[in-house]
Amino acid sequence: MPLQSYASHTQEIEAFGLGYPTGRGERDQAVLGSWRRCIDHHRLDPAQTCEAYIVPESQLRIHQDESESLIRIARSGLERLYQQLKGLDYVLLLADRHGVAVDFLGHQAQAADLRHAGLYLGAEWREDRAGTSAVGACLATGEALVVHQSDHFDFTHTQLSCTAAPIYDLRGELAAVLDLSLLKSPAERASQNLALNLVVAAARRVELANLMAQSRNDWVLRFSQSPDFLDVDPDAAISIDARGRIRATTHAGARALVAAAGLEWRKRPSLIGQPLEHFFDFDLAHLPQLRRNRPAQERIVRARDGNILFAHAMEPQRAPARSLTISAPQPLPPALGTLTAGDPAMNALLHKAARLAPQSLPVLVQGETGAGKEFLARALHAASGREGAFIAINCAAIPEALLESELFGYLPGSWTGGASKGRQGLIEAAHGGTLFLDEIGDMPVGLQAKLLRVLSESQVTPVGAHGPRHVDLRVVSASHRALATLVEAGQFRQDLLYRLNAAELHLPPLRQRQDLAAMLDRLLADLGGYHLDEPARAALLAHRWPGNLRELSNVLRYAVALCHEPDAADPGGAQVIALSHLPDALQSASAGDAQDTPATPPLSAPHAAARTESADPEALAQLLAQCQGNVSEVARLLGVNRSTVHRRIQRMLGQRQVHWGDGG
Template identity: 55%
Template sequence: MFSHSDHIREIERVGRGLPSSRDDMVVKSWRRCLEHHRLDPAQACEAYIVPETRLKEHRQQSEDLIAIARSGLEHLFRQVAGQNYVLLLSDRQGVTVEFLGDPLFNNSLRKAGLYLGSEWSEWRAGTCAVGACIETGEALTIHQSDHFDNTHTPLSCTAAPIYDIHGELSAVLDISLLSSPILKTSQNLALHLVTASARRIELANLMAQARHQWVLRFSRSPEFLDVDPEAAISIDGLGRIAGMTQGGAKILARSTGLDWRDPRLIIGEPVSRFLDLEIDDLPELTRRRPTQERLVFARDGNALFAHAIEPHSGVRAPGVSRAQIPPPLRRLGGDAPEIVALQAKAAKLARTALPILIQGETGTGKEYLARAIHEGSGLTGRFVAINCAAIPEQLIESELFGYLPGAFTGASAKGRKGLIEQADGGTLFLDEIGDMPLALQSRLLRVLAEREVLPVGGTVPRPVQIRIVSASHRPLQTLVSQGAFREDLYYRLNAATLSVPPLRDRRDFDWVVEQMLERHSHAAGQRTLSPAALVALKAHDWPGNIRELDNAIAVAAALAEACVIDVSDLPDYLVARAEPDDADDAGTALRLMLDACNWNISEAARRLGLDRSTVHRQVRRFHLKPHR
């Protein structure tokens, strides 16, 4: 007969390192509860239901996943109908954001925590299926006295992880019973069903987010390839891994001996690194060929049947390999997919005569991109830049169009060639074009239409051949609707538009920092950043973008006494919230990042380049809490 006191003593023996007949993952969870979460097995803890306002926040953050998972949950619930199972979908914090159960048992289910809004994180509930699944990333069953807390020992819970397309734990699907047979093996079917449902939810999520990319689905059996694949990956237009299900991650990682739990080693890598195929081979794996002939080989020799699904809209990322991108464009960013896509698009446009409009916040590097486009264009003329917002309105006309001798009071006796004419045979870059006066917009429109320029005071136009690249931090379409910018000029300038992301959204932030450190190290000696200093940089919103970051790095490199730049070397406004005596402490740096992200764990993890579960563990380790 089960005894609470015997259960407590068993946990205490495990805590002392004594052997146990429990599954290894149960033993490890008990030890985490004792050593890391500091839980007391003798102190019963009733199920915790988060307040309604918090539940609403959790459900809002998970609404896309809930919508995708709902049909899968309902299908699973029908499969176990009549067996008194309850289905829980928990987010990565362990909070139940969706629930399916028999309403006749609502009171009992709520009391047991098998209900909407229940929190099953390991640090709060002890060893449980959801919490252990979040910690291990594996499907598992926590059966009756496997639970750490005596309150939960009547339950039998089976859970499987749901990963997002970037290989990070996104949610947990749990199927539980208020009471069950004594043998743990009675839940083997439940483990199979919940694992299969989680796999199908991951696949549905991948398909929803990869509409404009190739999707490659895998199966070991040709009969199930098109109806119930085991794994899938998505591939961008450059042939790189853009997304994957958990099964896809394991196939790719195993093929080259990598750890599937570290998606950074996989995402963004060429598919040819893992499989014996190139992007041009994918059309041969569509349904146009018999299933038995669609066989691919992984680099470890593993053979799989594959089904390639073409991009839905036919719109693909530019089909340019990184080696084909001109060096000036490659130097503008790291390997983040959105940056490489921008470089590839710019590389294709550079060789055309199309006018290009670059949109982006102040300081994002719009002029650098314009110069790189010119350098990759093959044009022999000059790159001439003019900031339309920096030249007095009364001088813009003469600056742009030039003037004849004696055209106006103070004019040079020799006259002057305007910037447009100086750019003949090359590129004219019009920065902050949105600030150009309306009267001059009409004259610029004539230049673009007629390919000739009329100097101030002149009567005979001069032919010019120029490539126009313009830029603005203001949305030109809005200025057009407000009557502040000519619509006909707008359509002349933005035959193609390139959008430069703000620094706070760039996934190659570390690469940008490294380039700046290298540049400023020449004057001050080789410099590197301490981990805490890097976190402090990532916690800032960078309204001035790359220009602001460059200034911050320059200051820090000059002030650093040693080769390692610490938090205290950074400009004061970057560390204003840090305590003076612990500015280089990892916990303080993490708190700075969380405060900057309004305690949005997902956003903080994205900026730090970490898995969300890692951030959660660090929060608990340093006992961090939001400021009230």
């Protein structure tokens, strides 16, 4: 390593961090912005060098599976670009949204050098990991850029010249980065101008191919500034559904829409779902006039900002009807299968979890309080095949002063009041198993740095120890708070977030699940085979469940505790939970619903007489007997809601025993 070059590079970045001008006035603003993030946000030291990091093969497979469809679509464009640059020693990387290279094209004869430099499959180029690089800076800014030689923050990478462009998904979110790099290049930064144009054009074509592949049933509108290139290489594209609303867009298409509506790019609202006429002076009915059967020069459209564009409308592809063979999904592992009773969204999440379970990849579980995050973490451990223990710790429940010793353990005599023999930390106790960090968002920032070291190096140093100890564990973390928001507020380290959410699972709240009724029956069966009468079931199904599964479990346990009367058994012997057994808040809400429900009018005069007599317990009992205990029939005869009949029956239970059911 040339000492002077290393020293001058380090000194320039350190001086820049202190507010002094850089030694090279031509530094690009994108590069300087990345340096600032590396210093202020990621807390990187320019004097500390780090070799390129290649993720383990098992982790790479997870990243590739997540980006499978994009890799397949982009591959043709990558090969085309690689052939254009044949003989110039360029390397092509496709990095996912986490900065991991999921596809790669380069000379296999240089494989060892490329791997050492990080220009290889599985290389991780996020800013918090590698400092300023084209991939990392592109992910941070969303813009195409060049990071040339000494532009790199880490001196290890200053031999490289890297050019990158973002690839956006159909909803306008940054999905991947296309990177074109050289191990060795001319000293002049301008030598990469052609590479920048080529990689931007390639990324645009990948986005267009992705939109076309996923918009076969929609109108696709392609734009160009020039009619000569409209049908062969358009600048942008959007897709429009049958109602004339935006369904998808390329990045250039999104920028065109934003400009047409006079919006600010960085603060734009969602474009998806907006009517076409919000952006142009035509609507869905005008699209057939823009098909290719007319000359390109005549297919002129005007945007709302007055800009003139040439457009090519492609009508939906009507695929011929054919029989499809749909393979049944693989059964869930038993531990995961118990977490659903048939909800489609939950089933999809659990099948994803089943694929992640055998991996060592850190998993972040997000969801509202009580949604079952720890249950999912335990199920992941049970399905992982790991022989070690499942160790759970609630980062919000342990005082900050004790959290470090609980996590890392301590040696004898490390601090006053500690156990005389010391204590093994929870991280070390999870060796060979799973460490579950609940409410990770409440972990103190100082401890976050130490946890990051554990995750990156698989080592833990107890309090008072002079050296680290190796640990083999799988980390599952959870939070009901959006960790990205905490990062923006400076309350959570971004580099730790990237480490924790290599795989992310979002648990749906209970109110959005379609399997609540089935879950009620399953939970009651687990509690001893209890049944719900209709008013109780209706009240439970109508409740919003802000506390999710935890609240549901507590409510059912409360109801079971109150459901002990001998006369509460149905003919089959199972105990019946009535509305009166539920907590007062649910009863009150049900009563309010009953008052808002219009009463069914009586059918005849005898029924009206029965209504006037129904306040009398003896008359109500007689009517129940006449209807053979059918509460629905009694409610219909009285012209009241069934919950009203149930409340009157409950008031009557203390006066005489009445055996009734809720058939029909």
